[in-house]
Amino acid sequence: MRDVYTQKYLRPVQEGDVEFIAANIRDQDRDEVRAKCGPLRSIAGVIRSSLLDTPEAVTAISPTTGEPIAIIGAAAPTLLGGGIGKPWMLGTPGVATAPRGFIQGGRAYVQRMLDLFPEGLENYVDARNSVSIRWLRALGFKMHPAQPYGEEQRLFHRFTLGCA
16 A cells, blocks of 8 residues: 555545545535435445445545545455455545546555455446546546436446456
8 A cells, every 4th residue: 555655645544534524525425425325324424434344545635735635445345355346435625626636646546446356346426426427537447327326316327447
């Protein structure tokens, strides 16, 4: 993981990051969490739950303010690891302030996720979440046709990288 942390805008998740991201979350990410998990789940609770299943998560930091702008991870399919990882990211509007660095750091982290999950990466993104879709495409993920998914059965794209 050391090579990922050499990126000046990524660091291990620290105390307070979850609360900061939850309190300042982008509208598109909030809408996606609600569509997938239902309106009763708190954003902080969803992030904490995701972190429990994620062997190595990182916090992306704004190059201008030094504040957290996103928490990024890949959940393991089992406690033993391996298999296909489920990448996820929740962020603040600050992700728009550092698109170049965010993609560069994201590429380093995606490579690390592929090392952890050699069978590939796969998850779902709300079809309304255009910023995340552009970011995922820039990182090399393939977008599949949107289909109903989650609690609200809204349209979500399955996205994959390195999967058979």
